Amino acid sequence: MSVDEDRNGVLLVRVWFEDGTDQFRARLTTPVTDGDALDRDQLTVAVASSPDDVSRAVQTWLGAFLRDH
Amino acid sequence: MDAAATPRLALLDGFAIEVRTAGGLRVLDDLPRGAQRLIAHLGLCGRPGRGAIAGQLWPDVPEDHAKGSLRSALWRVQRVVPGLVEVSGGALGLAAGVRVDVQEFTAWARRAMDPLAGVEAGSTPDVALRGDLLPGWYDDWVLLERERLRQLRMHALEALADKLAAAGRCGEAVQAAYAAVRTEPLRESAHRAVVRVHLAEGNVAEAVRAYAAFRDLLTAELGVQPTAQMTELVLRAQVAGRRSPVPTPAG
Numbered sequence: 001m002s003v004d005e006d007r008n009g010v011l012l013v014r015v016w017f018e019d020g021t022d023q024f025r026a027r028l029t030t031p032v033t034d035g036d037a038l039d040r041d042q043l044t045v046a047v048a049s050s051p052d053d054v055s056r057a058v059q060t061w062l063g064a065f066l067r068d069h
Numbered sequence: 070m071d072a073a074a075t076p077r078l079a080l081l082d083g084f085a086i087e088v089r090t091a092g093g094l095r096v097l098d099d100l101p102r103g104a105q106r107l108i109a110h111l112g113l114c115g116r117p118g119r120g121a122i123a124g125q126l127w128p129d130v131p132e133d134h135a136k137g138s139l140r141s142a143l144w145r146v147q148r149v150v151p152g153l154v155e156v157s158g159g160a161l162g163l164a165a166g167v168r169v170d171v172q173e174f175t176a177w178a179r180r181a182m183d184p185l186a187g188v189e190a191g192s193t194p195d196v197a198l199r200g201d202l203l204p205g206w207y208d209d210w211v212l213l214e215r216e217r218l219r220q221l222r223m224h225a226l227e228a229l230a231d232k233l234a235a236a237g238r239c240g241e242a243v244q245a246a247y248a249a250v251r252t253e254p255l256r257e258s259a260h261r262a263v264v265r266v267h268l269a270e271g272n273v274a275e276a277v278r279a280y281a282a283f284r285d286l287l288t289a290e291l292g293v294q295p296t297a298q299m300t301e302l303v304l305r306a307q308v309a310g311r312r313s314p315v316p317t318p319a320g
Contacts, residue, residue, distance in 0.1 A: 020298060021298065031207050049293050
């Protein structure tokens with residue numbers, strides 16, 4: 001979960017509305033920092049179709065980050 | 070610095086400096102990290118003042134320490150790639166004429182999205198299909214710029230797909246549309262571009278398959294359906310007489 005050995009992490013939250021609609025989408029990713037993941041730069045933490053789902057995903061990620069440290 | 074010797078800075082798909090020498094093209098991709106960060110920052114941010122650069126690159130140390138790190142990085146850059154960086158008063162910048170792939174990509178993307186600009190002859194330039202900005206770099210200034218370029222690439226590829234399809238270059242159009250899909254697989258506009266290309270080449274069956282695949286993906290990942298705009302795009306084609314039954318949802 002951490003970017004490096006320090007106590008920090010990065011969570012990227014991308015949100016968008018599909019063109020001309022009120023259909024909400026989101027993808028939450030975190031950078032991949034382990035040496036095995038050479039074929040990708042980001043790991044999807046969650047996808048969501050509502051703002052509430054995004055909030056829950058952020059809380060889940062943050063909870064895991066705090067537990068790991 | 071003469072044009073033939075002008076370096077080219079590559080930041081998409083990773084850091085590299087290409088320098089043409091008497092012996093051919095030399096690629097520098099193993100500069101010390103501090104030197105790479107300085108060069109990349111200048112390639113993205115123009116001609117900021119030394120204080121701003123030091124603060125961006127070394128945000129977690131005292132100002133004097135950051136400025137010392139900047140002096141050290143600049144010294145290394147000037148040793149390994151003399152003439153790459155210009156020092157002017159209190160500002161630093163890449164030398165005039167240095168090409169940066171991000172700038173080339175941005176110029177291409179703007180042309181692709183310009184509705185008045187036609188599709189370019191020849192194949193899509195490599196810079197349009199390269200990967201993300203500086204993969205594996207997690208500095209804030211890189212993350213923000215990476216997202217900006219990512220969004221730009223998605224929109225440009227979607228626009229390009231439509232232009233190529235209108236020009237009858239459907240094979241290239243499909244490649245551009247799927248490149249947009251790969252950037253964000255849940256983004257419907259990219260999948261609509263795929264469907265439109267198949268319809269432009271008269272392949273209703275393939276358009277329906279692409280729609281069904283996206284519908285199944287949305288169901289599996291988000292538990293939602295495509296928008297009415299997406300569904301109507303396919304249904305209109307079917308009503309127009311090229312009837313292909315829509316495959317039933319997976320599972």
